[in-house]
Amino acid sequence: MPPSLTxxxxxxxxxxxxxxxxxxxxxxxxxxxxxxxxxxALWGECQGSGREPYRTQIDLSEPAxxxxxxxxKFPCKHSIGLMxxxxxxxxxxxxxxxxxxxxxxxxxxxxxxxxREQRRQAAEDDPAAAEGRRAASQAKAAAAREAKVAAGAxxxxxxxxxxxxxxxxxxxxxxxxxFERMAARMVDAQAPGLARLLRAMGGTPASGDGWQGRLxxxxxxxxxxxxxxxxxxxxxxxxxxxxxxxVFTPEEQADIRSAxxxxxxxxxxxxxxxxRDRWLILGRRVExxxxxxxxxxxxxxxxxxxxxxxxxxxxxxxxxDRSLIPGGSLDADLAFFPGAAPLRALVQRRHGGIEALPALxxxxxxxxxxxxxxxxxxxxxxxxxxxxxxxxxxxxxxxGWLVCDExxxxxxxxxxxxxxxxxxxxxxxxxxxxxGEWDGDxxxxxxxxxxxxxxxxx
Numbered sequence: 001m002p003p004s005l006t007x008x009x010x011x012x013x014x015x016x017x018x019x020x021x022x023x024x025x026x027x028x029x030x031x032x033x034x035x036x037x038x039x040x041a042l043w044g045e046c047q048g049s050g051r052e053p054y055r056t057q058i059d060l061s062e063p064a065x066x067x068x069x070x071x072x073k074f075p076c077k078h079s080i081g082l083m084x085x086x087x088x089x090x091x092x093x094x095x096x097x098x099x100x101x102x103x104x105x106x107x108x109x110x111x112x113x114x115x116r117e118q119r120r121q122a123a124e125d126d127p128a129a130a131e132g133r134r135a136a137s138q139a140k141a142a143a144a145r146e147a148k149v150a151a152g153a154x155x156x157x158x159x160x161x162x163x164x165x166x167x168x169x170x171x172x173x174x175x176x177x178x179f180e181r182m183a184a185r186m187v188d189a190q191a192p193g194l195a196r197l198l199r200a201m202g203g204t205p206a207s208g209d210g211w212q213g214r215l216x217x218x219x220x221x222x223x224x225x226x227x228x229x230x231x232x233x234x235x236x237x238x239x240x241x242x243x244x245x246x247v248f249t250p251e252e253q254a255d256i257r258s259a260x261x262x263x264x265x266x267x268x269x270x271x272x273x274x275x276r277d278r279w280l281i282l283g284r285r286v287e288x289x290x291x292x293x294x295x296x297x298x299x300x301x302x303x304x305x306x307x308x309x310x311x312x313x314x315x316x317x318x319x320x321d322r323s324l325i326p327g328g329s330l331d332a333d334l335a336f337f338p339g340a341a342p343l344r345a346l347v348q349r350r351h352g353g354i355e356a357l358p359a360l361x362x363x364x365x366x367x368x369x370x371x372x373x374x375x376x377x378x379x380x381x382x383x384x385x386x387x388x389x390x391x392x393x394x395x396x397x398x399x400g401w402l403v404c405d406e407x408x409x410x411x412x413x414x415x416x417x418x419x420x421x422x423x424x425x426x427x428x429x430x431x432x433x434x435x436g437e438w439d440g441d442x443x444x445x446x447x448x449x450x451x452x453x454x455x456x457x458x
Contacts, residue, residue: 026081152189
């Protein structure tokens with residue numbers, strides 16, 4: 001057994017708490033039909049729900065894992081259980097000659113390692129040729145992914161039409177299982193953006209009054225996204241995407257690709273031109289998405305009068321970047337990701353430190369919604385947009401809350417926002433300014449200005 005393999009080390013490899021718990025339940029010899037180890041190889045067969053036992057094999061030198069179970073988690077509970085068994089009861093795992101299915105896997109890994117070493121040596125001997133091979137390999141991988149995404153998008157388009165044929169009334173009985181199955185298919189198709197949208201959509205039928213309209217809008221936007229991708233890739237059923245109405249600008253194509261889940265090199269983006277302004281740091285929100293912590297920090301350009309969104313991600317308990325402090329302002333260059341309505345950005349260069357925010361920008365509701373509508377017209381897949389409102393007051397509406405401007409227009413607050421009474425008490429019923437995330441249906445406050453800055457985000 002490798003000296004570094006301890007119970008704590010194994011549990012740290014678990015993708016989540018549920019996998020760690022399930023792995024512990026499999027860390028007994030009675031859970032395994034066969035067990036064995038040799039050098040850095042570890043293997044075992046575990047009887048699952050199927051007729052054939054699951055074959056689990058681990059290369060402890062990296063470690064690397066392979067299991068015949070259908071789990072999408074990595075490592076799966078069988079791999080965790082097998083390593084916990086070796087760490088806690090090494091005598092229970094006998095030294096043995098690897099069976100054929102383990103030998104085959106180890107041989108494949110050894111062959112891959114030898115090929116990698118050969119490529120490394122070749123790169124040292126002829127860097128220019130190695131760079132050419134690397135570029136060709138990247139192009140081949142990109143083409144393969146495009147083919148997978150195109151096939152997945154085509155399948156999703158058929159599924160979306162099936163949902164409408166079956167009718168929205170039956171959606172609560174299908175959700176969220178049907179949406180989760182199609183989301184898993186999109187993960188296989190390497191379209192993580194579509195998978196995330198499908199999972200979010202699966203909860204809409206249980207979201208309260210008006211869910212039918214919200215679900216129909218989400219289905220329609222996803223259909224528009226799938227059709228848009230098919231048309232500019234030339235795979236649409238209705239033609240080859242060459243008609244005048246099917247021509248997309250590079251910015252529109254970037255929006256579609258981003259929504260599907262394609263990413264852009266941040267290093268390349270930071271090498272381009274930036275937009276310098278004094279950026280007001282409006283606030284931020286932190287949410288959990290799958291196994292990631294996602295932080296959205298909203299900025300507002302003082303001179304350009306336009307918003308910007310800085311996204312940060314963390315996994316496995318790693319800290320998020322908190323250098324953009326809500327309630328401050330920063331003279332900086334931002335590099336915006338390409339899009340028809342550029343919103344997401346990276347801080348490219350700072351010119352000095354963070355200073356106190358002088359005030360929040362404020363528009364009446366009609367003007368704020370007008371800017372949102374203009375952005376949505378250019379990029380229909382906007383999921384959130386910052387609204388900076390003022391002067392506004394809070395008002396109760398049944399069990400919920402509204403923000404109302406001086407003209408009498410109102411917007412509903414998200415029901416999960418739990419600080420409305422605090423804001424009412426702070427303002428004493430007097431007008432104040434408020435910034436929040438607008439999802440097209442409800443506003444989630446992130447900050448307010450009531451005799452100074454009030455941070456309402458996470």
